[in-house]
Amino acid sequence: MAKARVGLYSVQGDALSRTHKSCPKCGPGVFLAEHGNRRSCGRCGYSESKGGPAPKVKPAKSVGESKPATPRSPPAASSPAA
DSSP, X not given: OOOOOTTTEEEETTXXXXXXXXXXXXXXXXXXXXXSSEEEOTTTOOEEEOOOXXXXXXXXXXXXXXXXXXXXXOOOOOOOOO
């Protein structure tokens, strides 16, 4: 069964143009799927970012840095039942 190609091409006058990018690994016959923040190939798994704002990443801790130790209380002793 043939897959639908609706929306992958647009007609402007007598010219036919592609609306999606082609996969650089698979070649001009395979289109990249358009997602919110990336484009991906369903055939080979290639993925690229759309160039939006980069996600915020927490800076890595250096070796000398550590959280201050919090004192732990000893476990409560249970009294033996008589």
